[in-house]
Amino acid sequence: MALWTTNERYQKGSPPLSPLFPSHPLAMGWPSSVLPALVLVCSWNAVTAGSLRPEEPRDLQGNVGASPLCLSEYFQEHGYIEVGPGVKYFFMFIKSYFFPESDPTVIWQQGESGLSGLTSFLTTNGPCTLNTSTGTTTFRNSLNWNQAFNVLWIDEPAGVGFSTGTTVTDVPTRAAYMSGSSSQQSQIYCALYRRNFTINFFKKFSQYNHRVYFFGSSQAGLVIPKVAKSIYEYNEGKSRLKKINLVGIALINALVSMRMQYASLPKMAYDSPPAPRRITEEHVEFRYDKMNLEALKCVNFATLCNQGQAEADCDRASEACQDSTIYSLPKEVSINMYDLRQVCQNQEPDYCRPYAQVETFLNRADVKQSMGVDPKFVYKRYNPKVDKDLRSDASYYADSYEILGSMMDNNGLKVGYLFNSSLSGLP
Template identity: 30%
Template structure:
């Protein structure tokens, strides 16, 4: 765990370059203070192949309140933690095979990020994340000119469109020379089992519970109960304007149907192929033990995390967002904005995930209002193969892709590591 420390008091950074996780690539990790009481943790890895010629991909896990280090260690990062955090193994299907990778714990209070700042909305989180990116690129200008991709998983269906829209808007101001920030070379946005539009996706939960690719996950009477709720909720969500209205709609339209599923279905909401008491098809928590070791925190520049305990997901941050009804707010308009600005967007969904299921993802793409809506909706679903084995289906036209990933739950890069890397390659090449 050899570390070389950088000092930059101007930007209030505390960053190290260690050889932990992947000792064959250059990496940087630590804190950037975006404002007093707001310390954002990040971990950056150069690409294993031609880093100067590879793009830079920002990865964001969801929650809200869940650490992007879950994505690093359990999904698509260069290494995995095993045996209760006692050992590290190489991930041959890491996304840094073809891309420089930036994992960020955001907002403040998530993962290793800490401080007194309270963030309770996606828009506020996007503002903070944009400040972080500006400081990051000022610190590491060699990465500022690379093609930039934003990928978000689960609640990242809110986070990713929000930060992408912020980047595009800021770039327009930079182009007009009304500010002096670094222009970020945003090319695409990827949403993995993303929570984009509650009104659309909550409706889809009812149909997925009965007509998914595997088996029904609720008895008919409970499906009917959820249908009744979803019918009433459609208008409630449409009429919500104030924070209080969004908060109430969140309870009635999201929390209550979720309770029905939790109380009356044996299946996991993240992977209906397994029971809700089974962890056989879900990522382990070994990396949590690993990240709570003082020597590990020191090696990645996180010693100032102090005596706090790293947890995978912060209940406190989740509750902050719940109190504003943030999850009910739609980010479909943000996706439409990005498409009109010629930013490519991909929604990909594991076919065994209930909570952000592929029915809902497909419905979101079909209802996007943009210049090629008609052509996209008329495009066929084409089989996607990896090594001559069908890995899923893809519908694409213009700047929009929808992907149904076979035999995968909520976390596609965990369930289908090889196939997710293949999909990323195809996405980068637009092929």
């Protein structure tokens, strides 16, 4: 198997994640104890798949279909899955173009907490990319993952995207955790309810329950290990036909330790070649020193939050950790936090990502109707209150990489970790 870097894959014109291979962890400052968890998650010759890919996906009758998206409705499954009392998560499931009932199934975990999974569907790894110049049409994404996988995108938790039900604010999870109950249940919407979704989804679509992977980036690194652990706990004692066939996970530039990773973020903005310096010399004392101070507070309060379980410490950690990143740079300098080379046009509020256009597109009546959503339902790409509550939860600051090593040793879970941090200002 060829071992390609991210840039080499793009130069070769290969789709993302083919092959997926992690950078050397020691070069990134990781302790040697993490090494066993950083292995290849899966191998798929998507280059070959791409050469076989038809010019345009069609159904069995050769029709393109009348969907507002760029591909036939034949490839789409969408709707709601109940995950708890009165709580339903909306999903978009796109089948593999070739062999959907034998190809692997990838469940995508949205990175930023409080952000709809459909934003990635229309801007990153979905089969259709939103035309941002018009905001009204979609076009084929030549690097989409459905050339090799069935892929599932989810709006979570309730109050985000098209999902409905009790929001995280109204669930007595934080109070229960602060009083000393199990930390594995603290982010119930991000772990327990995601597990429930996975179980109920495969009860409905059992033909796709084979070679299941969880993929995610950024903050998904804190959630996916907990979900995987709860899936394995669910599988204990189940017959083969009733188990979730989870075989691996892939974390892409993901956050797995607030304490280790956030300490280095100020330096990323100041001096991290080949990315350009985003803190100028005249602002070093004011910006760089302040970010370093906030990073130190972030690490300290995150440790206190996780150990002492005091809600005030968790709130302070949330604020300090935000201020230690390029979020704290002047808003008139609108930089893509995931690619420090890129300065956004028109000071876009979402840091170069066309999420506002996504929200407009998904609130169109014809689009909602095609997805089986009530036309009167208002789609919200981002819920700041949900985001704040999740960031103030103690388990948000707990290291997750140790869970990965344990599951590899005890369950045979395959784990891939792909770094791209030389150009990114955030994990």
